[in-house]
Amino acid sequence: MGCGTSTTATKDKKSEKALKAALVIQNWYRGYSARLKTRQRYALTIFQSIEYADEQGQLQLSNFFSFMLENYAHVHEKDPELVNRFFGSSTQDSKDRQDYLGLIDVPDSYCGPRLQFPLTFTDIDVLIEAFKQQQILHAYYVLEVLFETRKVLKQMPNFTHTKTSPSKEITICGDLHGKLDDLFLIFYKNGLPSVSNPYVFNGDFVDRGRNSMEVLMILLVSFLVYPNDLHLNRGNHEDFMMNMRYGFTKEILHKYKMKSVLMSPIPIDGDRATEKKNKVGKAIAAWGMKTDGPFSEQLTKHEWEQVINILWSDPRGKRGCYPNTSRGGGCYFGPDITSKILNKYQLKMLVRSHECKPEGYEICHDGKVITVFSASNYYEEGSNRGAYIRMSSGTTPRFFQYQITKATCLRPLYQRVNAIESSAIRMLKERMISRKTDLIRAFQLQDRNKSGKLSMGQWAFSMENVLGLNLPWRSLSSHLVATDKDGNTDYMSSFQDIHIQKPVKEVQSTLIETVYRYRSDLQIIFNVIDSDHSGLISMEEFRSMWKLFKSHYSVRIDDSQFDELAERMDSNKDGSIDFNEFLKAFYVVHKFDKLSKSDTKLA
Template sequence: MSSPEDQAVAFKNDGNKAFAAHDWVTAIELYTKAIELNDKDPVFYSNRAQANIKSEAYGYAIADATKAIELKPDFVKAYFRRAIAYTAILKSRDALRDFQKVVSLNPADKDAKLKLEECKKIVRKVEFLAAIEVGDEPSAAEGLDLDSMVVEPEYDGARIENEMSLEFITDMLERFKNGKKIHKKYVYQIVIAVKKIVYDEATMVEMEIEDDAQLTVCGDTHGQYFDLMELFRLNGLPTEKHYYLFNGDFVDRGSWSTEIALLLYAYKWLRPKSFFINRGNHETDDMNRVYGFEGECKAKYNERVFKLFSESFSALPLATLIGKKYLVLHGGLFSDDKVTLDDIRKLNRHNQRQPGQAGLMMEMLWTDPQTEPGRGPSKRGVGMQFGPDVTKRFCDNNNLTAVIRSHEVRMEGYEEEHDGRCITVFSAPKYCDSTENKGAYINIGPDYKLDFHKFDAVPHPNIKPMAYAAQSGLMGMT
């Protein structure tokens, strides 16, 4: 009969196989079984840290890497993985210390030296941006004379006069599919027009589904333009009677974030009363700097385009209430049971452009459900987690059927948790080209019944995720 130590190694080896198959959830479960049998092997913790990084459970990854380092103080791989996890949650100074340790332990590692230098650049940039930050910076639209901006005669796309048109959107869909851009004048027009529309909307938009209409709720799309096109192919394009709600995180990571952002904004301009966009945690400046959207804007257009998008992101609503039955918000629920829908209604999001480290806005964008009752520390290292009892109390207190949120990969594209009262929908299949998940969307008709649909990823041009991230080598595929 094999010893517990031998059984633990067998679980670890099976975990490695699951990891190689991009099944992060199974890998974590197997590494956990190995740890339960032998909690003194630092490799088990380090491997689980890597699987947690792939699952974006950066807080858990930091804890695992830290335990591995306690067991083996010179464990280079554990320092490296902890540094990656710190980088992912924007704790660049902590990451810098770990990269320095990696290089000191293994001076011949050229890759580690390169990542250390990249991390130093991030720290310098963060410090520079903090030093020049001003409270009332003028809008990037100031001094932009759109009337005198010329669109060259040779521009071969449809044109915007004063209003968005279906003809322009149809042409834009094809241009983007073929790797073309739209003229920067039209980019400016679209973002400026939509910023005004969403600024004037409530922090929590309240809508009803008419008798002859249908609403589709989509989760994260993360710059995966060709997968969004597949969703539209299967489910139909937005129309006056086919409403859509995109629940945040439509930019970053995937390398067609400007295309998705411009398309969603064009539909919002065309149909402001039947097309809805919630803000996600990636529609924020600090995330855009790390995860690629800022770099993509600059590469495809210019810095002013990014600044205009940034202003528009801070104007986006934080939640949508569907038929007084479903609260749709990107992250999840709150650290205080006393929070009500009225508190969301009263929240003045315009006084706080970025979500910060605490408060209602941060929690709406960042929190996650957990299976255990009560509340717990975030597996991400940001925000917190809430249990089924928290969801039940919130729904009961606010007469809600359920909360619909996004923010996390689900292998089947969606998941009903907390006795069906917390629903996660995620619309980026084969997320970052590295997770074998399906995408999903939810159709809701006038009867307010939820109709779930799953779909698979489709091929896309050979451009990797994070292609425009300033430190794509540092972040890898996490």
């Protein structure tokens, strides 16, 4: 009996130790997983904050174009085509369709997909299979699809209605942003569009991804085959100004070797366009709204603001409606606003997109607002999942998540998180170096003892005040600044491992930072005013553009500095500058890439 009791006690002690060990391991793993999730969440916050800050810049740029048109035309009255590019309609009446198509031949050597009009289901299948083989649809067919889509859309109302039943669901997809593999996966899992399998695509088809043209062509061809069963909502990226910044325009130029997509192929009377310039609101002009049609087709400023609010607004938990300070356009709307609108129009739910969500979707406002985002790996591979929704009458929404995996599929989670946060921190440091002079000035104002150090709170305040990114600076500080044992920051260490390469050594750093900070804006402006599509800009145009830009953006740099830089960049002294090459001369150099180490942690 005694021996048996001793053996049982020993077993109990071993079981207790094993249980304690299991609990320790479980607690450690939970903590480890939580830290990884926190790091990933911080990285996504950085990506999103910088994305929204760039969108603020885009809206500011749209206002600049109105300013430029009012002033640039007086400087260059001999170049009325600049105004035409904004006020001329990009296409004329449908009667000119053959005039355009007649300019393009499809050679016998072309081995890509050939579409047959009127389109059928077979053309959808042919197009998808061709794009899976990375074939390019010929420009002739692209134009045919665009003309036909335009004709059909003009016959349809702005708002469409669709019906479902318990036996007939509808699939709602969010932003795709040129992610062709995501679209393929959706169709593979959910089936191709058809009368019995209707879809709604909630805008932002293009930009950022590498296959915006292919995504757009599949959606438009599917729409032409099933115009009553495939619905295309416009997003804020269905806009040529957004396309110029975020990649769709460059993709078109690359795939179709076009010099410019900005100029109308058919000349438009410059005097008429110039005359109308003064009769249209600045905001409308900036966004390139059509102004050569009847007055009834033109948008008033109030109507334009409504469109902006529809395309740019985001839901938030705070009650009321207030400016969308992150994006710089649209508004934030609270749960009370959602309830008010749904009740007014006797609706049950709002399904919208426009925001990347880590899990591909998010439910808020007491279940009355759903955000769905269908582009997985939006910021970086592994950064987020994509999702789509299936809904029918009388049932709750069903969510389907996915994530396209390639190089990272075999890597452990911590390595994937390291790669995501590494990319995020690099972007943030590049943002910091573009405002180095402003940050140093802000640091020094706080450093009253001239010690070169600030408290963590002072450093975080200065970072937020200058960069305006609304980030958890204290949590991110270990990657951005050196601290001493007392927790004080050596604020100049924020810039020790990164700098902007100077194309000319003598040029002041402030000018270099300014050009780098606004490089995307300047490149878009250059592409607009490069009237002969030569890739070159004259010194006179160069200086005039900069003076207008500096005035509108309140840039405090002496003109002589910029003139000196321009002279030095004109290497062959022919009075012209390759402006795209000029901008490429300004790039960020990372001296030390600490984030590549496997022990990097954000939290």
